[in-house]
Amino acid sequence: MTDRMNIFIYSKHDEDSLDKKSKVADALIHEGFTMTDNDKDANIIISIGSDGSFLQAVRKTGFRQDCLYAGISLTGKPGLYCDFHYNNLYEMTQTIRKEGLEVRKYPLIEVKIDDHQPFYCLNEFSIRSNIIRTFVLDVIIDDKLFETFLGDGLIISTPTGSTAYNKSVNGAVVDPLLRCFQVTELASVNNNKYRTLGSSFIMSGERKFQLKVHQDGNVFPLVAADNEALGIRQVESVEIRLSDKTVKTVKLKNNSFWEKVQRIYL
Structure with missing residues (x-):
């Protein structure tokens, strides 16, 4: 248990969030934990807020x-990533203290845009036209052209991310025990020149996936990693793969992925 005693807390910087962060820190100190201002010294990183705050905490x-x-x-409402409640911190401290603590692992995708450094996404990577017109992407699987997409954009999501932006545009919800990622269209246009599958599709984590932006004047698409827009100005090629890295969280009793999905959506 001694290797789970140093805690870093991530929160927004508004007055209410900082006040609650202070109260959470006091409760953890009272239970014998040590707070650290440097996330690199922490054994446990806690986010306060919503699932969006959790995504930011992992990225930052x-x-x-x-x-x-x-x-x-x-x-007061649990999320996909927020397993604990602000009004029941005792449950969290006792869970962390358990000697036989179980760990849940969430898969990540790795994204590389042109010559930029690769980065990771826990929910999804999205690429969209940034002007009021469609743009064209070549969709390449294992170095072979699969389709040429004309439309507003594409979402490439992890299994846990399948419940977020992907689900809102009718993508499938995917069990995170599967090593895979999903590709979902945003307003595709199908005509005599351009033809796409017309539905989301799920790919094995062993696949190599690539997008190439047609250089036809609309070469400045909006790209985003999870809930954060990226300041990359021009995009020619995007390579995406399922990473070997995972995000580890506390696994709670009666709180499996599908129990969470049922609680949130049904």
Whole structure:
């Protein structure tokens, strides 16, 4: 248990969030935990807020592979990533203390745009036209052209991310025990010149996936990693693969992925 005693807390910087962060820190200190202002010294990284705050906490701390992540919901409603409630911090401290603590692993996708450094996504990567017109992408699987897409954009999601942006545009919800990722269209246009599958499709994590933007004047698409827009100005090629890295969270009793999906959506 001693390797789970140093805690870094991530929160927004508004007055209410900082006040609640202070109260969470006091509760954890009272239970014998140590707070650290440097996320690199932490064994557990806790986000306060919503699932969006959890995504930001994971991204801002570099998708650490040697620590656990946990999310505290401030709304009273649990999320996909926020397993604990602000009004029941005792449950969290006792769960962390358990010697036989079980760990849940969420898969990541790795994305490389042109010559930029690769980055990771826990939910999804999206690419969209940034002007009021469609754009054209070549969709390449294992170095072979699969289709030429004309439309507003594409979403490439992880299994856990399948419940987010992907689900809102009728993509499938995917069990995170499957090593895969999903490709979902945004307003595709099918005509005599351009033809796409017309539905989302799920790919094995062993596949190589690539997008090439047609250089026809609309070469400045909006690209986003999870809930954060990226400041990459021009895009020619995007390579995406399922990463070997995962995000580790606390696994709770009666709180499996499908129990969460049922609780949130049904």
